Amino acid sequence: MSELQPAYRQPELADLVEHDRVHRSIYTDPEIFELEMARIWGKTWIYVGHESQVAKPGDYYTTTLASQPVIMTRDHEGQLHVLFNRCAHKGAQLVGDDCGNLKEFRCCYHAWRFAMDGRCVSIPLEEGYADAGLTKDDPAASVRKVPRVGSYKGFVFASLSEEGPDLEAWLGGVASSIDNMVDRAPDGELEVVPGVMRYEHDSNWKFFVENLNDMMHPMIVHQSSSLTARVVAKRELGKDAPLPPALEIISPFTESYAFFDDMGLHAFDNGHGYSGGKNSIHAAYSDVEAYNEAMNQAYGEERVKEIFAVNRHNTVFYPSLTIKGAIQTIRVVKPVAVDKTIIESYTLRLRGAPDELLKRSILYCNLINSSANLVGPDDQEAYFRQQEGLKTQGDDWIPLSRDINSDEELEPGHYYAKGSSDLAFRNQLKAWKQYMLAED
Amino acid sequence: MGLPDALLLQHQVEQFIYAEVRLLDERRWEAWEALFADGGTYWAPAAHEQPNPEEHVSLIYENALLRKVRQQRFKHPNAFSLQPFPRTSHLVSNVMIDEEAKDDSPLVASARFIMHEFRRGQPNSYAGAYRYELLPIEDTFLIQQKKATLVNCNGTLTSSAMYF
């Protein structure tokens, strides 16, 4: 036998994820990536956008769903739709820009026209199809709809599969993270503001999604930004001076292991979960007086206390959406290739809150999520190094075994562990395995 | 202003901008920082029509304090994404004076730039427009704002911690 036998042999799909370890190929193998796109991204609920992005009749917003171009529209009766961005004639993309407002769609190629709900309105020289029996009223002449669309309090998800659990059942325990973000708006409504960051990561999508609830990394990965912010604040402002908002945002990333342990992890079915509960790195931001007043007026002090008592860090709606309710930013995951992922960041306005809140969310997004800023690039680097490191043949397995026997089941299907546990990894990969092995 | 004065001012503004980006390429952060006026800001918007840096996300929007954090981070032994430290080369052209300084209002100059960056073994290019607000001080200037708008500021971007 040759000395040069490859050390790596691809195990069966079913053997790639065990309870306490995962095989490196799920992050590095392009064939597995293609399967993920079909079996996870092509099946489950994927975040499309927020209803506020198509607030008015005739509004449309383009994005992708499992790499396929789609359009979220609001028709002139006020109904929401998610259409494939494909002309019913010869397949040209119907709209090319990010968003806009239209009376109807008109294809750039042969000018078939479609209503905002996708119905064909007119075909030039329609009589040419008479012998073939095609008319504009034929369903085949309409822009096809994505099979299932659901909206939970303004967050629109869609699924490329005809079947599956309904959106609310699928969200399960993490719906409460959306509830809390909405509750933080004095008017009870959120609005995505213009401005998106699209940050290319040269790594697999799962590294990003897993990292968000990896509470063993912030105090290490973010030393160069967070510790530096503390040092600079002391030097420039004095030892006990209150921190300006920007440094208030960066500093907590290097809290202690004990702090992150205390935040805790919560895990639910379908890979969902969040870190932080009563406390998080967002909990100690200075009060904004006018905001507290607006909240008290809207909800009464008792209820406001309950709303603010929920202070979560990252909530993951596996696999496509992650939100930070306490600072009103969301990140959307767009897998491109096995080693390429685009992360989009959006900021939300709490309707009825003073502008200061939006400004703080924007500041947060700038400092943490921007490709040119202080915090995110060190995470991005860690994923890249994993992507590179896992090319090696030294060891095919990654452990998921920290605190493997200490998960607590708080209620059926709701698991809790301290922050340093691998619970979030195990939970996401359990869902990954279920999706990947599910029969068609 | 007669022609010689206009030429002189154009020359001064160009030389100031060339010297400014040279400090970035030569990693002389403290000397670069000294070019800013009190309250001076550096701004890289995330959209072309971005109205202001407060109500819309930006790639970078920094006052002196945040610039100090960034520059100090450059030297931090655990700034992993900066290892090895990126090299840059800024090319500036098309420098024009849009508004001359008047009373309290600064001189406004615009230019086009290309920043070539070599990071993690990969060459990367960024191009865009500069807009400077410069306060004349004796025979030089202090920066009230340097704004660098990438042509693809609203597109998909890779990591770059360097000032454009």
Ligand code: FES
């Ligand atoms: S492809 Fe759209 S009208 Fe022909």
Ligand SMILES: [Fe+2]
């Ligand atoms: Fe991080």
